[in-house]
Structure formats: C-alpha cells, structure tokens
Amino acid sequence: MTKNEFLSTLAAELKRRTIADTDEIVSEYEQHFTFKMADGYSEEEIVAKLGDPVLIAAQFEPADSDPDKLRTKWMVRGAFVVAAVPVALFFLMLIVTAVTLMAFAMSFGALAVILFADINVYSLIPPMPYWNGAVFGIAAAALAVLLAVGCVYYVAFIRQLARAYGRLRHNLIASVSGTAPLPYLAVHPQLGGKINRRLRLAALLSFALCAISMLLGIIVAVLSTGTIEFWHAWNWFAMVMVR
Amino acid sequence: MNPQYKKGVLELCVLSLLKRRDYYGYELSEYLANHIRIAVGTVYPILRKLKNDGLLTTYLQEESGGPPRKYYSLTSSGHKQFEKDRADYLTFARTVEELLEDGHHDEK
Known part of the structure; x- marks a missing residue:
C-alpha cells in the first residue's frame, strides 16, 4: 500500500463513520509520513508500521457511541431540560425575595433620613417630637443595615446555590458519558473568613443598636407624654380620620 | 494482551x-x-480521545x-486525571504482581 492509498482509505473510512475533523486527522498522518520519509523510510515500510487504516479509523469512534450509553446520556440531558422550567421558577422566586428584602432595607434607610432630617414629605409618617423621632431614626437606620447585611448574605447564597446546581448537572452528565467529573460545590455561601466575620459583626451590632434605640424611643415617648398609649397623645389616628 | 486493556494503559x-x-x-x-508492541497508527486516536476529554490541548x-508541528500539552484536569490513574494503576499492578509471584512459589 502506498502513502496515497493509505490516506485515501483512512479519509473514506472516517467519513463513512461521520467522525468530526476528518481533514485534521488525515493531515496528522500525512505529517507522520513526511517525518518518516525524511528519515529515509519507504512508503510501504511506514504503512506497515502504522497499521490497517480501516482499523485505525474505527479507533477514532468516540467511546460513548455505544447506543445504550448514548441513550442514558440523552435521557439525563432531557431530564435537565424538563427540570429547567421549575428550577428557573424556583430561582426567580429566590431572586424576587432578595429584591423585596433589598426594598425593605432601602425603605428603612429612607425612614431614618426622614426622621433625622425632619423632612416629613407628604406627611408620610405620623407626627412626633423631633428628638423622639431621631431616636426612632437610629433604630430605623440600624434595621436598614441589618436588612442590607441579610440581603448580601442571601444573594451570596442564591449565587452559590445556582453554581452548585450547575456543577451537579455537569457531573451527572459527565458520569453517564464517562468523562471526568469535577469536584462538587458546597451549598452555603463561600464569602471568605474576613468578609464573613465582618458581616456577622455588622449584623450583631445593628441588631443590638436597633433593639436598644427602639426600646429607648418608646421609653422616651411614654415619659414625655405621660401615658403608655403615646400615639394617642400625638394624635396619630385622629390625623388619619381628619384626612 | 486484551486490546481494550492495552488502550487504557497507553492512555496512561x-x-x-x-x-x-x-x-x-x-x-x-x-x-x-x-x-511497547503496538501499531504506530493507534497512538493518534488516543491523542484525539484525550483531547476530546479535555485532558490535553494542542x-x-x-x-x-x-511544516508547523502540532504539540500536545497536559491541561490542569489532565494533570489531575494522570495522578489519579497513576495511583490506581500502581496499586493494581502491585496486587497483580504479588498474586503472580505467590502462585509461582506454590508451584515449586
């Protein structure tokens, strides 16, 4: 067999088996001939050493072309396609919750600004003496920080959950198609020790500050109005009825 | 030798x-x-398979x-796979060797 016969048989067999990159494969064997012939070997000698082109072409067949394995692989892929809609809805729900949490944090931040700056635009909040309001303002600001920290942690959790799900999907498909799996990922957020400690400290401090200033605000209100039901002393609900 | 078996060892x-x-x-x-006694032509299919598995890049x-030469190089997952397969193979080969040598002694 000559070089050309070998290469054309190989190319024909590869095409018959619908193997990808036929040209690239053939050119690699062509290079093999070039190297060997430069060393002084004849075409027949090289062909004899290379082996039967029909058998070589068969070896390029991917291992998972085994119909049983291929079927399992497509079944697993199909299952993930079917699961995609509920999974997407689930993650959408998580994201919506995160957005709601963020909105809560921002509205408490806005409340703090209104109370501190004494700008009660459109009478958004019931009237109260400024200094008493400022104490409640501290509570609102602390609550905003607490909610913001919670939001950061929650978003990190959603992100990690999505990554872990992606890895699970990858590994299940890898295991049925016989390729190497990647290490599984933890579900809890991977923020790193330093950030984790800071977030925890911020959450703890803001929670304590919120509770203390809330309590303090109520005590000041009760003492200054001389009644437990200080909201009546400030005419909170009367105002609503007047409007 | 079993060709399927030989192929696995060749990959290693x-x-x-x-x-x-x-x-x-x-x-x-x-x-x-x-x-190793193999047909030279069988190495290229192995290289292609390892590349498709993401263990090699070219x-x-x-x-x-x-002409420009196509070089093959290990990827990071190639490195990991090699360390794992190497350990597996060595354990396996040692066990087989011990078994074969024991059998030899018994015959004597």
Missing part, C-alpha cells in the same frame, strides 16, 4: 510522557511504538525547514 503512558514536557504527535507515537509551533 501518553499522560505520563506529557507530564515531563510537551511532545508533538509524531514524537509520541514513535516513542511508544519503540517501547498548539502549533513553527519549526525551521518544515
């Missing part, structure tokens, strides 16, 4: 050679054919007085 040999340095296809096939490099 290819990974082992590529751990030392990058080789081009011709070099690898010549080296292996000189040391790059072209110009050589003086010749």
Whole structure:
C-alpha cells in the first residue's frame, strides 16, 4: 500500500463513520509520513508500521457511541431540560425575595433620613417630637443595615446555590458519558473568613443598636407624654380620620 | 494482551510522557511504538480521545525547514486525571504482581 492509498482509505473510512475533523486527522498522518520519509523510510515500510487504516479509523469512534450509553446520556440531558422550567421558577422566586428584602432595607434607610432630617414629605409618617423621632431614626437606620447585611448574605447564597446546581448537572452528565467529573460545590455561601466575620459583626451590632434605640424611643415617648398609649397623645389616628 | 486493556494503559503512558514536557504527535507515537508492541497508527486516536476529554490541548509551533508541528500539552484536569490513574494503576499492578509471584512459589 502506498502513502496515497493509505490516506485515501483512512479519509473514506472516517467519513463513512461521520467522525468530526476528518481533514485534521488525515493531515496528522500525512505529517507522520513526511517525518518518516525524511528519515529515509519507504512508503510501504511506514504503512506497515502504522497499521490497517480501516482499523485505525474505527479507533477514532468516540467511546460513548455505544447506543445504550448514548441513550442514558440523552435521557439525563432531557431530564435537565424538563427540570429547567421549575428550577428557573424556583430561582426567580429566590431572586424576587432578595429584591423585596433589598426594598425593605432601602425603605428603612429612607425612614431614618426622614426622621433625622425632619423632612416629613407628604406627611408620610405620623407626627412626633423631633428628638423622639431621631431616636426612632437610629433604630430605623440600624434595621436598614441589618436588612442590607441579610440581603448580601442571601444573594451570596442564591449565587452559590445556582453554581452548585450547575456543577451537579455537569457531573451527572459527565458520569453517564464517562468523562471526568469535577469536584462538587458546597451549598452555603463561600464569602471568605474576613468578609464573613465582618458581616456577622455588622449584623450583631445593628441588631443590638436597633433593639436598644427602639426600646429607648418608646421609653422616651411614654415619659414625655405621660401615658403608655403615646400615639394617642400625638394624635396619630385622629390625623388619619381628619384626612 | 486484551486490546481494550492495552488502550487504557497507553492512555496512561501518553499522560505520563506529557507530564515531563510537551511532545508533538509524531514524537509520541514513535516513542511508544519503540517501547511497547503496538501499531504506530493507534497512538493518534488516543491523542484525539484525550483531547476530546479535555485532558490535553494542542498548539502549533513553527519549526525551521518544515511544516508547523502540532504539540500536545497536559491541561490542569489532565494533570489531575494522570495522578489519579497513576495511583490506581500502581496499586493494581502491585496486587497483580504479588498474586503472580505467590502462585509461582506454590508451584515449586
């Protein structure tokens, strides 16, 4: 067999088996001939050493072309396609919750600004003496920080959950198609020790500050109005009825 | 030797050679054919399979007085796979060796 016969048989067999990159494969064997012939070997000698082109072409067949394995692989892929809609809805729900949490944090931040700056635009909040309001303002600001920290942690959790799900999907498909799996990922957020400690400290401090200033605000209100039901002393609900 | 079995060991040999340095296809096939009794042509399918599995990457490099050579290089998952397969193979080979040597003693 000559070089050309070998290469054309190989190319024909590869095409018959619908193997990808036929040209690239053939050119690699062509290079093999070039190297060997430069060393002084004849075409027949090289062909004899290379082996039967029909058998070589068969070896390029991917291992998972085994119909049983291929079927399992497509079944697993199909299952993930079917699961995609509920999974997407689930993650959408998580994201919506995160957005709601963020909105809560921002509205408490806005409340703090209104109370501190004494700008009660459109009478958004019931009237109260400024200094008493400022104490409640501290509570609102602390609550905003607490909610913001919670939001950061929650978003990190959603992100990690999505990554872990992606890895699970990858590994299940890898295991049925016989390729190497990647290490599984933890579900809890991977923020790193330093950030984790800071977030925890911020959450703890803001929670304590919120509770203390809330309590303090109520005590000041009760003492200054001389009644437990200080909201009546400030005419909170009367105002609503007047409007 | 069982061809399927030989193929698995050859994959391990290819990974082992590529751990030392990058080789081009011709070099690898010549080296292996000189040391193990195989048809030279069977090394290229192995290289392609390992590349499809993501264990190897290729790059072209110009050589003086010749066409550019396609070099093969281990990827990071190739490194991991090699360490795992190497450990598995060595344990397996030791067990087989012990078994065979024991059998030899009993016969005597």
